Amino acid sequence: MVDNDGDEDRIRSERSFAERCSEMFIKNFMTKDLVTISENDSIDQILETFDKYHFHTYPVVNEDNILVGTIDQDTILKILLVHRAPRSEHTHLNAVVFQGDTAKAIMVPHPVSISPDEHLCTAADMMLKHKIDRFCIVEDGKLVGIICKPDLIKEVYKLRGSD
Amino acid sequence: MEVLLHILLILLLAKLFGEIFERAGFPSILGELLSGMVLGILLIHQESEILKFLAEMGAIFLLFTAGYKEVHLRDLKESSAKASIVTVVQIIVAFSFGAAIGVYFHLSVLESIFIGVAFSPTSIGVVVRTLIDMDYLSSKPGSMMLTSAIFDDIIGIFLLSIVVTMATYEQFPSGLQVLIILLKMIAFVAIMFSLRKWAFSRLFDQIHKMHVKESIFAFVIVIALFSAYLAEVFGLHAVIGAFIGGVMLSDVPHAKIEHVQSKVTGLAYGIFVPIFFAFIGISLNIASLQTIGLFSVLVVVLALLGKLIGGFLGSRLIGFDNYDSLIFGFGVMPRAGVELVLISIGKEMGIIGDEVFSAIVLMVAVSIFVSPVLLKKAIQFKNRANSNNT
Numbered sequence: 001m002v003d004n005d006g007d008e009d010r011i012r013s014e015r016s017f018a019e020r021c022s023e024m025f026i027k028n029f030m031t032k033d034l035v036t037i038s039e040n041d042s043i044d045q046i047l048e049t050f051d052k053y054h055f056h057t058y059p060v061v062n063e064d065n066i067l068v069g070t071i072d073q074d075t076i077l078k079i080l081l082v083h084r085a086p087r088s089e090h091t092h093l094n095a096v097v098f099q100g101d102t103a104k105a106i107m108v109p110h111p112v113s114i115s116p117d118e119h120l121c122t123a124a125d126m127m128l129k130h131k132i133d134r135f136c137i138v139e140d141g142k143l144v145g146i147i148c149k150p151d152l153i154k155e156v157y158k159l160r161g162s163d
Numbered sequence: 164m165e166v167l168l169h170i171l172l173i174l175l176l177a178k179l180f181g182e183i184f185e186r187a188g189f190p191s192i193l194g195e196l197l198s199g200m201v202l203g204i205l206l207i208h209q210e211s212e213i214l215k216f217l218a219e220m221g222a223i224f225l226l227f228t229a230g231y232k233e234v235h236l237r238d239l240k241e242s243s244a245k246a247s248i249v250t251v252v253q254i255i256v257a258f259s260f261g262a263a264i265g266v267y268f269h270l271s272v273l274e275s276i277f278i279g280v281a282f283s284p285t286s287i288g289v290v291v292r293t294l295i296d297m298d299y300l301s302s303k304p305g306s307m308m309l310t311s312a313i314f315d316d317i318i319g320i321f322l323l324s325i326v327v328t329m330a331t332y333e334q335f336p337s338g339l340q341v342l343i344i345l346l347k348m349i350a351f352v353a354i355m356f357s358l359r360k361w362a363f364s365r366l367f368d369q370i371h372k373m374h375v376k377e378s379i380f381a382f383v384i385v386i387a388l389f390s391a392y393l394a395e396v397f398g399l400h401a402v403i404g405a406f407i408g409g410v411m412l413s414d415v416p417h418a419k420i421e422h423v424q425s426k427v428t429g430l431a432y433g434i435f436v437p438i439f440f441a442f443i444g445i446s447l448n449i450a451s452l453q454t455i456g457l458f459s460v461l462v463v464v465l466a467l468l469g470k471l472i473g474g475f476l477g478s479r480l481i482g483f484d485n486y487d488s489l490i491f492g493f494g495v496m497p498r499a500g501v502e503l504v505l506i507s508i509g510k511e512m513g514i515i516g517d518e519v520f521s522a523i524v525l526m527v528a529v530s531i532f533v534s535p536v537l538l539k540k541a542i543q544f545k546n547r548a549n550s551n552n553t
Contacts, residue, residue, distance in 0.1 A: 082300075083296070085295070087185050087188075087190060087191075087292060088185075088191075090288050090291035090295075091232070091233055092233045092309065092313070093232065093233045094291075095287065095291045095294070095300060095309055096309055098295065098300050099301040099306055099309065109414065110414050110415070110416045111416060112417060113416070126371065130379070130420050130422060130423070131420075131421070132420065
């Protein structure tokens with residue numbers, strides 16, 4: 001009996017959690033105070049940014065604050081360890097990245113973005129489904145925020161706690 | 164079910180031999196070719212239809228991933244006019260050398276043109292290690308090689324379309340037929356561009372919301388096969404369509420999610436592409452290799468010289484000095500995947516015979532061995548000359 005009661009509580013709690021999660025918009029939970037890289041920043045400026053802050057990924061924007069790409073730690077590590085890159089990494093595209101001297105040349109130019117009006121659950125579903133750790137939030141092409149897994153976990157944890 | 168054993172052994176040996184070559188400092192493609200040659204001698208004496216089909220899929224996926232992962236439309240837009248000049252010059256010279264061999268040995272017009280086309284592309288990946296080791300990737304000739312390589316692939320694919328259509332006419336096409344070929348190509352590319360502009364992004368915006376497993380991956384493969392099929396409908400070859408389809412997906416964010424890319428690469432390089440390279444090894448006529456005569460030697464020497472001279476002349480035209488032009492010429496010498504796709508199509512369509520096929524495979528292998536060494540020597544030569552002058 002105790003187990004059944006426990007199950008019912010859990011189901012009720014999960015239902016209300018799912019409902020509430022679907023009512024929460026990304027714009028209310030995203031990080032708005034962003035560290036960005038300009039598409040014309042030099043490699044040295046980018047390395048300084050990575051040295052100063054400790055985020056995994058930085059959005060790259062143009063002068064109109066339009067999101068044009070992302071640069072992550074993997075790309076930087078690849079550039080720094082270029083002499084150790086295995087032969088399988090010697091592709092044309094990697095060679096272009098290795099010899100790049102601005103953010104525009106080394107960034108990943110096709111970031112998956114999400115609207116600030118999407119639900120928190122949508123972001124969580126996509127992160128799990130496509131193994132993506134963070135989304136740039138874009139409104140009319142302009143970068144307005146970023147949301148990553150720890151942000152989501154924090155909010156979900158708060159929701160469960162309030163149940 | 165003998166074919167299961169064949170596929171198992173091909174994949175096993177291709178990866179093992181590939182690893183040996185990688186560790187020795189050469190691309191794994193040589194090991195994959197060797198695995199096919201070994202199996203061709205010891206076990207697989209008759210090419211089965213299933214193996215042939217899998218090899219064709221390998222060629223399709225090799226070029227699809229080249230377009231999907233390696234080419235960015237942004238890079239094409241930004242590529243300089245200088246790069247197109249130097250590319251066109253080196254292709255014209257390489258093509259002429261190839262076609263001249265055919266004429267000299269009294270091969271048919273079509274076969275001679277095909278050898279010229281097979282001489283045209285470059286596989287820049289083979290010399291990237293040397294450029295990195297010698298700190299020459301960002302140099303003037305280094306960046307020109309990278310830009311030129313994009314044009315090189317595209318012009319190679321374009322020439323292939325022409326020669327494949329010529330083969331279907333079984334004669335040198337008339338002016339009207341050439342016009343029809345061009346119109347078909349333009350129509351195909353226009354349809355693919357329209358799909359990219361109006362359909363692909365919207366399609367993937369919906370696909371990523373689907374609940375079924377691996378929806379994005381499946382649709383990337385669907386587009387690869389659709390592009391290949393559509394190209395055939397337009398009288399072009401499937402691999403041309405696959406390459407263009409890949410390019411059209413190269414800037415669709417949801418289609419380029421990292422873990423989707425790794426699955427597409429896994430399917431291509433884990434299964435189909437090794438089978439394709441091994442199949443070329445199996446198809447090699449050992450008898451024609453054993454009788455390496457003047458023809459094979461000329462194919463190897465002129466294919467390498469064509470690129471060297473063409474690259475040198477093109478670079479001089481755009482203002483490089485003799486040293487940088489020489490470095491560029493050696494840098495564009497290697498051939499690998501695209502050339503092997505070209506000759507397998509040529510053989511399958513009956514355009515080239517065993518001797519031409521085997522000679523070009525030999526040329527590919529030689530170019531992979533010698534290009535990095537010659538490039539390194541050219542860079543050292545320039546460095547020595549510079550230090551003597553200072």
